[in-house]
Amino acid sequence: MNESAPLGADFVAKGPAAQDKPARFLTRLLRKPLAIAALAWLAVVVAVAVLAPWIAPFDPLEQNLLAIKQGPGDGFVLGTDAFGRDVLSRLMHGTGPTILGIVQAVVVACVLGFVLGLTAGYFGGWIDKAVGQVVDLLMALPGLVILLSVLAVFNRDMTIAMVTLGIMGCAGIARIIRSAAINVREELYIDAAKISGLGDAAIIGRHIVPRIVGPMIVQLSLFAAAAVLTQTGISFLGLGVQPPAPTWGGMVFEASQTLSDHPWLLAPSGGAIALTVLAFGLLGDAARDAAAEGWTRSAPNKRRRANAAAAGATSRGGGPAGTTAGATGRRSAAVPASAPSAFLAVRGLTIVAEGADGERILVDNMNLDLDRGETLGVVGESGSGKTLTSLALIGLLPAGTRVVSGTMLLDGTSYDLTRDDSLRPLRGATIGMIFQEPMAALDPCFSIEHHLVEVIRLHQKMGRTEAKRKAVELLEMVRIPNAADVVRRYPHQVSGGMAQRVGIARTLAANPRVLLADEPTTALDVTVQAEILDLIRDLSATQNMAVVLVTHDWGVVADICDRALVLYHGETLEAAPVSDIFAAPRHPYTRALLRANPHNAVVGQPLPTVQDSLQQLLDETAAETHAGVRAVDAQDKEPVR
Numbered sequence: 320m321n322e323s324a325p326l327g328a329d330f331v332a333k334g335p336a337a338q339d340k341p342a343r344f345l346t347r348l349l350r351k352p353l354a355i356a357a358l359a360w361l362a363v364v365v366a367v368a369v370l371a372p373w374i375a376p377f378d379p380l381e382q383n384l385l386a387i388k389q390g391p392g393d394g395f396v397l398g399t400d401a402f403g404r405d406v407l408s409r410l411m412h413g414t415g416p417t418i419l420g421i422v423q424a425v426v427v428a429c430v431l432g433f434v435l436g437l438t439a440g441y442f443g444g445w446i447d448k449a450v451g452q453v454v455d456l457l458m459a460l461p462g463l464v465i466l467l468s469v470l471a472v473f474n475r476d477m478t479i480a481m482v483t484l485g486i487m488g489c490a491g492i493a494r495i496i497r498s499a500a501i502n503v504r505e506e507l508y509i510d511a512a513k514i515s516g517l518g519d520a521a522i523i524g525r526h527i528v529p530r531i532v533g534p535m536i537v538q539l540s541l542f543a544a545a546a547v548l549t550q551t552g553i554s555f556l557g558l559g560v561q562p563p564a565p566t567w568g569g570m571v572f573e574a575s576q577t578l579s580d581h582p583w584l585l586a587p588s589g590g591a592i593a594l595t596v597l598a599f600g601l602l603g604d605a606a607r608d609a610a611a612e613g614w615t616r617s618a619p620n621k622r623r624r625a626n627a628a629a630a631g632a633t634s635r636g637g638g639p640a641g642t643t644a645g646a647t648g649r650r651s652a653a654v655p656a657s658a659p660s661a662f663l664a665v666r667g668l669t670i671v672a673e674g675a676d677g678e679r680i681l682v683d684n685m686n687l688d689l690d691r692g693e694t695l696g697v698v699g700e701s702g703s704g705k706t707l708t709s710l711a712l713i714g715l716l717p718a719g720t721r722v723v724s725g726t727m728l729l730d731g732t733s734y735d736l737t738r739d740d741s742l743r744p745l746r747g748a749t750i751g752m753i754f755q756e757p758m759a760a761l762d763p764c765f766s767i768e769h770h771l772v773e774v775i776r777l778h779q780k781m782g783r784t785e786a787k788r789k790a791v792e793l794l795e796m797v798r799i800p801n802a803a804d805v806v807r808r809y810p811h812q813v814s815g816g817m818a819q820r821v822g823i824a825r826t827l828a829a830n831p832r833v834l835l836a837d838e839p840t841t842a843l844d845v846t847v848q849a850e851i852l853d854l855i856r857d858l859s860a861t862q863n864m865a866v867v868l869v870t871h872d873w874g875v876v877a878d879i880c881d882r883a884l885v886l887y888h889g890e891t892l893e894a895a896p897v898s899d900i901f902a903a904p905r906h907p908y909t910r911a912l913l914r915a916n917p918h919n920a921v922v923g924q925p926l927p928t929v930q931d932s933l934q935q936l937l938d939e940t941a942a943e944t945h946a947g948v949r950a951v952d953a954q955d956k957e958p959v960r
């Protein structure tokens with residue numbers, strides 16, 4: 320992305336991935352008149368439920384046989400029923416059991432649905448399968464039959480009935496939460512958070528939960544509306560709270576008995592039920608709209624645009640002189656030889672994909688060696704296994720792939736690469752990683768300061784204020800101009816180049832000794848690429864970090880790598896100092912790959928593909944062999960003197 324790209328463009332382009340914080344979501348929700356009306360009604364209902372014993376004008380059970388079936392008036396605001404009881408007082412006293420039942424069902428559904436959906440979505444694997452089975456079972460059960468059976472077995476106990484309703488209702492909520500959690504789990508910034516050393520609980524709490532609050536509120540309001548209807552339905556059947564105690568459903572039943580001669584009686588209880596269901600429905604709708612607005616929120620305000628434009632201009636004007644990513648090979652003169660005592664040594668790394676037809680080898684028996692302050696370029700065509708190799712070193716291989724063998728010797732300690740749990744403590748403090756898509760590696764909900772402070776405080780004992788100061792220092796270290804201003808921005812308010820610098824700063828916050836850089840410049844424009852490469856090279860030297868740089872680009876290899884390793888379909892074909900690879904590549908594939916380097920393209924001529932180059936090499940070899948044979952033949956035919 321260009322440094323001068325319009326602010327907000329990425330955010331809009333990212334769509335639903337760019338979701339927001341609960342506080343902002345609630346602010347937007349409270350700006351909607353319908354949501355305010357719904358919440359106001361629900362607040363009145365709750366207040367009445369709590370205060371009924373004090374504010375109801377009459378005893379709800381007191382009969383006045385001289386005032387039966389009266390309409391509103393004569394001291395009875397909502398009239399009287401067939402026994403002369405005050406309808407308003409009964410309605411008020413009936414609110415408590417109704418609301419209590421709804422709260423019981425909603426709390427059970429919310430807690431169970433949240434826990435099941437979140438664990439299934441976040442952890443996946445067998446947990447997901449097990450939760451899926453439970454959810455499918457719950458959804459297949461006939462709800463009404465179960466509820467009636469529970470009421471029969473537990474002597475019409477409404478609490479147990481509503482808890483049962485909550486258990487059955489949790490299935491739908493768990494499904495929604497699961498898919499929301501899966502979406503968030505697959506975001507790159509979750510991997511970035513893991514690599515920074517954050518544990519599962521912290522990632523769930525800080526990065527996943529805020530993202531699923533929106534869908535959760537929508538689901539819960541719809542479920543609450545259904546619970547109102549179920550609860551009043553049970554009372555209507557006379558199975559819950561027993562008459563003459565008032566409930567909304569019971570009052571609807573009583574009204575149905577006098578419908579022909581006193582239809583008004585249905586209005587208060589029916590109206591209360593209808594308004595409450597409507598309020599929950601409207602709240603759900605408004606919550607969905609508020610969440611959708613968060614996803615599509617457009618560019619930030621003009622001041623921020625101006626600031627960012629200024630920062631971008633400073634960056635372009637005042638940044639370090641860019642280098643072009645040409646095949647200059649300028650560091651290759653001082654290439655240290657690989658040694659068995661290397662700071663980082665990988666031996667026998669084999670990665671496979673598990674498919675229906677067995678295992679497929681993706682990386683085969685790979686070895687690599689790297690010293691501190693040294694940069695190793697891992698080069699190869701798309702799909703050759705470069706990314707998997709780097710992810711295997713921190714135990715973050717994607718689902719469906721696994722390490723079947725391999726050890727890593729890091730600063731004298733040996734690690735079994737088949738065991739993710741032994742690699743987990745290395746993430747962040749020992750091995751850091753930066754990604755191809757800088758923007759996707761930052762959580763759009765949080766400011767840059769939050770991203771940095773989170774990692775700084777995780778790895779260094781520091782107060783919040785000191786960590787904030789350190790965050791600005793880190794941004795300055797990665798050459799971000801106006802660091803004190805930029806630190807307060809959100810990821811969508813910076814350009815791709817700046818986002819990559821922020822990603823690097825975040826990685827540096829943990830002081831890693833090894834940096835894995837997976838095509839860190841591919842998504843950036845050429846001038847920004849050069850600046851980021853300069854930065855990585857300088858940091859590797861000043862921080863004495865070993866860098867594993869995954870790339871397709873020979874220019875990048877020439878520019879900053881000391882050694883290169885050529886991969887083809889998971890097989891290591893050649894590993895040597897960069898100067899040797901450029902001067903005298905040993906393997907024909909390496910030669911073909913170098914010939915297909917776009918930096919060597921001749922204007923007006925089609926760029927040869929790797930396959931073209933390989934074919935050309937084979938032809939040349941055949942021609943050389945043929946010429947050699949002819950020369951030998953000619954010598955043989957010469958008369959011996």
Ligand SMILES: Nc1ncnc2c1ncn2[C@@H]1O[C@H](COP(=O)(O)OP(=O)(O)OP(=O)(O)O)[C@@H](O)[C@H]1O
Pocket residue numbers: 672673681699700701702703704705706707708717718719720871
């Ligand atoms: N989750 C997965 N399940 C099965 N196969 C996978 C999975 N992830 C990657 N692969 C396969 O592993 C091989 C190596 O993938 P990898 O991403 O390491 O390639 P790469 O060299 O980094 O490519 P690129 O330069 O395009 O990123 C590819 O053939 C890819 O299809």
